[in-house]
Structure formats: C-alpha cells, structure tokens
Amino acid sequence: MSESDVTRDGVRGARPGREAVTGDRAGRRRRRGGRGERPVVPEAEFGSYYGLPVISKPPWEPLDIAGYLYLGGLAGASSLLAAGARLTGRPGLAAPALTAAAGAISLSLAALVHDLGRPARFLYMLRVCKPTSPMNVGSWLLAAYAPLTLTAAATGVAGRYRLLGAAATAGAAVLGPAVATYTAVLLSDTAVPSWHEGHRELPFVFAGSAAGAASGLALAVAPAGQAGPARRLAVLGTALELGAFHTMKRRMGLAARPFGQGRAGLLVRTSELLTAGGAVLGLCSARDRRLAVAAGTALLAGSAALRFGVFHAGVASAEDPAYTVLPQRERLEALASRP
Amino acid sequence: MTEGADRGGNALYGPQPDVSGAAGCPDAPPRVGFFTDTSVCIGCKACEVACKEWNAIPEDGLELTGMSYDNTRGLGADTWRHVAFVEQSGPFGGPEAAPDGAADVDVFAAASRLGTGPGPARTAFPVTPDGRTELRWLMSSDVCKHCTHAGCLDVCPTGALFRTEFGTVVVQQDICNGCGYCVPACPYGVIGRREGDGRVWKCTLCYDRLGVGLEPACAKSCPTESIQFGPLEELRERARERVARLHAAGVTDARLYGESPEDGVGGAGAFFLLLDEPEVYGLPPDPQVTTRDLPAMWRHAAAAAVTLAALVLGSCARRKR
Numbered sequence: 001m002s003e004s005d006v007t008r009d010g011v012r013g014a015r016p017g018r019e020a021v022t023g024d025r026a027g028r029r030r031r032r033g034g035r036g037e038r039p040v041v042p043e044a045e046f047g048s049y050y051g052l053p054v055i056s057k058p059p060w061e062p063l064d065i066a067g068y069l070y071l072g073g074l075a076g077a078s079s080l081l082a083a084g085a086r087l088t089g090r091p092g093l094a095a096p097a098l099t100a101a102a103g104a105i106s107l108s109l110a111a112l113v114h115d116l117g118r119p120a121r122f123l124y125m126l127r128v129c130k131p132t133s134p135m136n137v138g139s140w141l142l143a144a145y146a147p148l149t150l151t152a153a154a155t156g157v158a159g160r161y162r163l164l165g166a167a168a169t170a171g172a173a174v175l176g177p178a179v180a181t182y183t184a185v186l187l188s189d190t191a192v193p194s195w196h197e198g199h200r201e202l203p204f205v206f207a208g209s210a211a212g213a214a215s216g217l218a219l220a221v222a223p224a225g226q227a228g229p230a231r232r233l234a235v236l237g238t239a240l241e242l243g244a245f246h247t248m249k250r251r252m253g254l255a256a257r258p259f260g261q262g263r264a265g266l267l268v269r270t271s272e273l274l275t276a277g278g279a280v281l282g283l284c285s286a287r288d289r290r291l292a293v294a295a296g297t298a299l300l301a302g303s304a305a306l307r308f309g310v311f312h313a314g315v316a317s318a319e320d321p322a323y324t325v326l327p328q329r330e331r332l333e334a335l336a337s338r339p
Numbered sequence: 340m341t342e343g344a345d346r347g348g349n350a351l352y353g354p355q356p357d358v359s360g361a362a363g364c365p366d367a368p369p370r371v372g373f374f375t376d377t378s379v380c381i382g383c384k385a386c387e388v389a390c391k392e393w394n395a396i397p398e399d400g401l402e403l404t405g406m407s408y409d410n411t412r413g414l415g416a417d418t419w420r421h422v423a424f425v426e427q428s429g430p431f432g433g434p435e436a437a438p439d440g441a442a443d444v445d446v447f448a449a450a451s452r453l454g455t456g457p458g459p460a461r462t463a464f465p466v467t468p469d470g471r472t473e474l475r476w477l478m479s480s481d482v483c484k485h486c487t488h489a490g491c492l493d494v495c496p497t498g499a500l501f502r503t504e505f506g507t508v509v510v511q512q513d514i515c516n517g518c519g520y521c522v523p524a525c526p527y528g529v530i531g532r533r534e535g536d537g538r539v540w541k542c543t544l545c546y547d548r549l550g551v552g553l554e555p556a557c558a559k560s561c562p563t564e565s566i567q568f569g570p571l572e573e574l575r576e577r578a579r580e581r582v583a584r585l586h587a588a589g590v591t592d593a594r595l596y597g598e599s600p601e602d603g604v605g606g607a608g609a610f611f612l613l614l615d616e617p618e619v620y621g622l623p624p625d626p627q628v629t630t631r632d633l634p635a636m637w638r639h640a641a642a643a644a645v646t647l648a649a650l651v652l653g654s655c656a657r658r659k660r
Contacts (some may be wrong), residue, residue, distance in 0.1 A: 049621030056528040059519040084655030113607060117517015117537025121497075124516045128498040130629055131637075132351070135520050136496035138505060178643035182647060184643070185636045189494055189525040189629050195628055199636045203643035211650055232653040238648065314453045318523060325618045328625035 035155040037051065046329060048321045055191045057318035064115035066311040069183045070304045071108035074102045074217065076180030076268055077237075079149060081214050082230060083173030086166070091217055092226040093157055094169075100217045101172065102153035105146050105179070112142075132187040134315030148172040157266050180210035187314060193324060194317035195310075201248035203309075208244060209303045212238025212275050216299025219282050219292050227292065231282045234299055238279040241306070258313040269310030274302030354600035355487050362502035370506030372608035373558065373566055374574040376581060378593060381564040382478035386420040389560035392656065393545065394419065397533075413621060414481055416531035419542040420557050423620050425477035446532065454581030461504065474588040480566055481522040481555070481619045483508070483529045483542035491521035491541075493528050506542040506571070506608060515539055526604065526626035527567055542631075544608070549643055572609060578612060590614070596622065603627035 028062050048054075058065070082097035113122045125139035144271040148171040156163030186197035197201070212232050218230035245268075277327040280300030285292035317321040350361075351369075359367030390396065399417035404410050409424040489508045492500040499514035500521060517537035521530050530541040553559070558568035567574060575598050585593035592614045592627030603626050616622045617634035 007495075015493075021653045031541040047616055047619045049425070049619065051609060053620055054528055054618070054623050055526065056415070056522045056531060058523040059532040074575075076649065077647060081655070084525040084651050088655045088657055090655075100485065115518075117532055117539075118515070121516035123501075124463045124497040124514060125518075127514075128496075130496065132493040132495045132633060133520070134516060134633075134636075135494065139496060144429040149401055172650075178640075180647060181534075181643040186384065188636050190520075190627050191490060191526040191528075191626075194525045195523075199632055200639050203636075203640040204646065207643040211647060213346070214651075229651075229654040233651055236654060237649045240646065269504070314523075321618070321621075324623055330622055332625045 008223060016190060020240065029077045039301050045241055046325045047161035047326060047328040051321065054321045054324040055318050057315050058190070060115055062308060062311055062315075064111045066304075068108050068111040068115075069187075069206070069311070070213065070307040070309070071104040071111065072183050073094040073180045073206055073303065074103065074213040074300075075149065076103035076145075076176035076178070077210040078104065078212030078217065079145075079152075079169075079172040079179075081218055081229065081233065082152070083169050083176075084240075085226070086169060088229075090226040090229070091256035093229065094220045095147065096147075096221040097214065097218055098156045100214070101149045101176070104155075106141070106151050109142060109146060115292040116220060127215070127250065128207070134182060134189050136183050138179075138186060141175060141178055141182060144174040148175065171185070177207070181207050187310070190314075192318045193312045194252070194258045195314040197252035197327075198248045204244035205241055205306070205310075206238045207246060208241025209275075209306045212241060212299045213280070215282070216278060216296040216303065218296070219285065219299065220296025224286055224292060227286075231286065234279045234295070237301075238275050241275060245272075254326055255317055258316040258323070262316060263310075264309050264311075264313035267305045267312060271302045271305035271309055274298045274305060276302075278302055289337045347486040348487070351493070351633060352603070353605055354486050356600075357607050358505050358506045359502060360486050364502070364504045364631055367506070369505045369570040369572070371544070371569060372485060372506070372571040372574060372610070373482060373544075373555075373568055374578050374610060374612070375482065375614045376565050376567065376587060376599075377477065377479035378565075378581075378590070378614060379563045380422070380478040380480055381563055382408065382422055382424055382476070384422050384561060385560040385562060386480050386557035386566055387418070387422055389556040390420040390542075393548070393556035394543070396540075397653075414527075414529045414531070414541075416445055416533035416536075416540040419482065421481045421542075423479045423481060425615070426474075427477065427615075428474050448641050454492070475614075477620070479611065479613065479615055480557070480561075480648055481620070481622070482543070482609050484527055484610070485542075485544060485598065486606030487608070488630070489604070490524040490526060490628045490630060493628070493633075494524040495522050498518060503546060503549075505544070505546075507546065507549075508542060508608075509543045509546050512538055512540075514655070518644065524629055525593055526623055526628065574610075578610065581612060585612075603631070651655065 021227060032166040067195060078101040082101060083093045085093035085097060085289045113119050116122055126143060128136065129140065148168045151168035152165055152172050155161045184202035184206040187195040188202055190196060215230040215233040215237060219227055219234065249259055258264050278295045281291060281295035281298060287293050348623055355361055358370055376490065391628055396417050402410060404412060407426060411421050412420055414421045467468040485507045492508050495496050497513045497516055500508060501511060503509050515538040517532060519532045521539055522532055530539050533540050548555055554568045558566045560578050578598055582593050582595055594613055597609060597610035598615050602604035613620060
C-alpha cells in the first residue's frame with residue numbers, strides 16, 4: 001500500500017526506496033570503517049538491484065546455531081582436557097571436564113534439532129553418508145561422540161565400570177577436537193562472504209576459542225591445585241584464537257569488514273577483551289578462588305561472544321550485496337587483465 | 340579450469356559434460372535447461388503466474404515495494420520465477436545526467452506526432468545519433484540455475500536435494516528436514532525455507548511435466564519466447580547465434596551469463612542473455628560453488644584439530660622434577 005501524497009511542495013511520505021536508481025552505480029554508499037579501523041580495500045563503486053542482497057542469509061536462529069557452535073567447542077575441548085587430566089593424575093580436573101562435555105554436547109544437540117524446520121526428521125541426517133556436506137559429517141561425528149561423552153561422564157559419576165569409562169574418555173578425546181573444529185567448515189562451506197573467505201583460518205579461531213571455553217569452565221570449578229593445565233591452556237588457546245583471527249581478517253579483504261562493524265563488531269571486541277582478560281586473570285588465580293571463578297567466567301563469556309560475533313558478521317555480509325559483488329568483480333577484472 | 344580435470348573427475352567444480360551420469364544415472368536423456376533471452380522479455384510476469392499456478396505455490400504476501408514495477412523482490416521458497424525490472428536512462432549515470440531536452444518533452448505533443456502524417460516514422464522521445472532512445476527498461480525473468488556443480492545439493496545433509504535424470508536439481512519434499520543449510524550455500528540466493536512449513540523449496544524445472552514430455556510451465560506461458568526450454572547444448576548454440584545477431588545489429592551490451600562450462604559453477608542449466616552487468620539484475624558477477632574449496636576446508640580443520648589436541652596435551656604435561 002502506498003501512503004505517499006503529492007502536494008504543491010512535492011511528494012510527501014514517499015518510501016525511501018522510491019527514488020532508487022539501478023544500473024547506474026547507485027549502490028549504497030554509507031560505508032564507514034569500524035572504530036579506528038583502516039579500510040582494507042579502497043571504496044569501490046558497484047551496481048546492484050535496488051541494493052537488495054544477492055545471496056540469501058542463513059535462516060537460522062542466532063541463539064540455536066551460534067549456541068551450537070559454542071557448546072560444541074566447549075564439549076570437544078573439555079573431553080580432551082578430561083583425558084589429559086586423567087592421564088596425568090588430576091581427578092579433580094577430569095571430573096568437572098567430563099561433566100561439562102556431556103552437558104554441553106547434550107544442549108548443543110538440542111539446539112541443533114530445535115533449529116530444524118522439521119525437528120521430527122532429525123534422524124534423516126543419518127540416512128546418507130556425505131563428505132561434501134559438513135552438516136552430514138557433523139551429524140555422524142556427534143552420533144559417535146555424544147554417547148561416548150555421556151558414557152564417560154556417567155561412569156565417572158557412578159564410580160563404577162572404570163575400564164569402560166576410560167575407553168569412553170579416550171574415544172571422546174579422539175573425536176573431541178574434530179567436534180570443536182568442524183563447525184568452522186560448517187560455516188565456511190556456504191556462499192556467505194565473511195564465512196567463506198575465512199575458511200583457512202576459521203578452524204584455528206574456533207580451536208582456540210574452544211580451548212578458552214573449556215579451560216574457563218575448568219578454572220571456575222576445579223580445585224586450584226589441579227587447575228594448572230587449565231591456566232596454561234587458557235593462555236595458549238587465547239593466543240591461538242587471537243592470532244588466527246587477526247590473520248584471517250588481514251587475508252580476507254573486504255569480507256573482513258563486518259567483523260568490525262555493528263552488532264558483530266561489538267561482540268568481537270567484547271570477546272577479545274573478555275578472552276584476553278580472562279587468560280591473564282587466570283594466570284594470577286593460582287591462590288585466589290574468587291579470581292579463578294572470575295577468570296573462568298570471562299573466558300566462557302568471551303568464547304560465546306566470539307561465536308555470536310562470527311555468526312552475526314556472516315549474516316551482515318550476506319545482507320549487503322557489496323560483499324558479494326565487489327570481490328567477484330575484482331576477480332573478473334584481474335582475470336581479464338591477465339595476458 | 341584444467342586444474343579440476345587433473346584432480347580427478349571434476350567432482351566438485353569445472354566442466355562436467357555428463358552431469359546425470361556422474362550423479363549415478365546411466366542412459367540419461369540429454370540435459371535440459373532454460374535459455375532466458377532478456378532482450379525480448381516484456382515483463383508481463385506470465386512466467387511467475389504460470390509457475391505459481393502449476394506448482395501450487397502458496398501466496399506469500401501482496402506488498403508494494405515502491406521501488407519499481409517489481410513487487411516480488413527476488414527468488415525464494417514461494418517464488419520460483421522472478422521478473423526483475425530495471426529502469427535506466429542514458430548515458431547511464433542517473434536521471435540527473437539525462438541529456439538536455441529529455442526533461443522538457445511535452446509528452447502529449449510528442450504523442451500526437453506519432454504515426455500520423457507523411458514522412459519517416461518518428462519516435463516520442465529524443466533519440467541518439469545511432470537511432471536509439473535515451474530511456475530503457477531492462478526486464479529479466481530469473482530462475483534457479485540448476486548448476487552443474489550445485490552448492491545446495493552438495494551441502495544437503497539428508498540427500499533430499501538430488502540430481503534428476505534430466506540433469507536438473509530437485510528437492511524431495513518427503514526427505515527435507517528443514518536444516519536450511521542449502522539456503523546460504525546457493526551463490527545466487529535462489530532456494531528458501533518456507534515459513535510455517537519448515538522445508539526448503541525451489542524451482543524443480545517442472546520435473547513432473549518433463550516426465551511426461553511437456554515443457555515447464557514458465558516456458559510454455561512466455562508470450563515472446565524470452566524463456567526457451569530445451570536440451571542444454573542446443574540452447575547454448577541458439578544463444579551464441581542470438582548474441583552474434585544482436586551485436587551485428589549494434590546492441591553491443593548483449594552478453595551471455597552462465598552459459599560457459601568453464602565458470603565457477605561448471606555452467607548453469609538455466610542461463611541468460613543480459614543487456615547489462617549481471618549485478619544490475621541482482622545476479623552475482625562471478626559465482627563460485629562453495630564446495631570447490633571444501634577439500635582445503637577439511638584439511639585446515641584437521642590441522643586445527645591436531646593443534647587443539649597438542650595444546651591441551653601440552654598444557655597437561657607435568658614438568659620434569
């Protein structure tokens with residue numbers, strides 16, 4: 001319904017898109033770099049169809065899917081930490097890590113199923129085995145990993161069937177790193193510019209973030225005397241995450257911009273502060289219980305903020321045709337100028 | 340793209356002459372597709388209507404966009420043919436750059452001169468020295484491209500999306516569990532998840548009609564044969580001839596989009612003749628199937644997983660006393 005009126009002084013109440021002009025390099029030009037951020041590539045002009053997006057944004061709920069990425073990372077790295085703690089005789093660290101892995105993977109599966117358009121059909125993921133579909137690979141991975149994690153946690157809590165528990169812990173530790181990093185492939189294997197262009201570094205970002213989350217949880221609940229590995233892992237994971245993220249943004253050109261803007265930019269900056277702060281705080285927490293809890297909470301929140309930031313950056317890059325059109329244009333021009 | 344052939348079978352990208360055969364369908368009929376010649380599209384939207392009617396696609400809101408005659412916006416779960424409207428005034432730099440005179444034309448006077456009186460035929464609006472008017476409408480009926488390497492099909496975790504014997508890409512509605520992964524995987528933004536239904540839907544190239552030897556509803560209804568249906572090889576031949584004819588007539592803007600098996604999706608099953616850059620019609624200028632990089636993605640994820648394991652185990656190691 002049009003609500004504009006033509007008056008003596010011109011048109012009133014016309015929709016903003018009414019004067020949109022297409023095909024004349026009329027793309028939206030309201031782009032500014034994020035706070036203090038240098039534009040990665042110079043502003044370029046491009047044509048678009050009334051500024052409408054070229055690709056479709058993912059139809060996923062942020063809470064479900066970013067939550068799924070986060071909890072998968074927390075579970076996978078916790079399984080590893082539990083196995084490492086068990087091997088080196090730190091039961092006070094192994095027990096909470098096992099429980100965390102089981103709890104996180106259960107919630108993560110629930111989030112995944114909840115986001116399906118037809119949740120009752122979730123088992124259809126397992127009717128084929130398809131390496132070209134990261135979601136299919138992930139389903140098989142979780143189908144093997146989740147029972148192992150639950151078995152490991154249950155035997156740990158019950159204090160019985162120790163051999164079965166040890167085998168399950170080992171199995172979960174083997175699959176854990178894959179559970180934590182495959183989610184990066186899940187995002188990258190799409191046409192979403194800010195996800196696809198980071199496909200080399202994103203698995204390392206997620207690996208570092210998973211290590212941060214798992215060490216954060218362990219720091220918060222494990223006795224300080226046995227939390228040494230968590231303190232070290234927090235630092236190593238944070239270094240990996242921040243380093244890989246920096247490299248990724250530097251290499252992905254225009255598609256890096258959404259990570260510094262809007263809601264995604266805010267989440268990413270918050271995540272970097274929380275993660276780095278949590279890791280430093282964790283180092284000083286060997287004697288102070290309250291400090292350890294604060295460090296752990298910051299690390300857990302930082303990892304969550306990172307996944308939500310990456311999720312929202314991808315959605316933002318899908319919604320603006322510039323991120324789809326400009327790099328493709330550049331690629332074509334580079335190809336044409338080659339002899 | 341010979342790189343692809345070297346890496347065995349062009350499973351993920353590059354030219355693939357036998358797309359049905361590669362998908363496990365022996366003795367398949369020739370691959371079919373659409374050639375949409377936008378130079379003769381009149382924007383009547385008969386294709387949109389015929390598609391909705393034949394495929395029983397639900398109504399998805401009657402909203403005036405206020406941006407042009409296009410109130411459909413784009414393809415999605417409930418729109419499998421979409422007619423784009425683009426208004427241009429030359430020299431193409433926006434209305435403020437319109438040539439002198441275009442703004443002061445008395446259209447009634449101009450119209451009264453049309454087709455009356457002796458002498459050569461006249462037009463209502465100023466013409467350029469080469470005899471063309473300064474205003475044009477571009478109209479183009481967009482549709483699923485039925486890619487040779489279809490991102491949606493590759494990433495579908497249930498196998499609901501499959502390659503038919505005709506070389507087209509179709510969703511099996513009794514299998515789709517609505518994960519929505521195909522939606523952001525499509526480099527053209529074609530497929531969509533239907534509200535309230537939860538599953539994804541897109542053009543089937545009228546799989547049911549093809550099965551009984553009929554042409555798809557949109558092509559059948561197109562009054563100007565802008566939408567042509569047929570064996571892909573034949574359509575490509577026809578399209579090349581059409582472009583040559585247009586170029587000879589001075590329409591140097593005419594170009595084919597999506598017809599080359601060398602492009603990023605291995606050639607589209609539905610390709611176009613356009614009169615401007617693809618992005619002007621809302622099409623990506625150089626789409627790439629995302630799974631082209633999938634082997635690299637898995638390799639990097641594996642390396643990251645090993646790194647994570649090393650970090651954790653390294654953190655757990657006790658110092659030697």
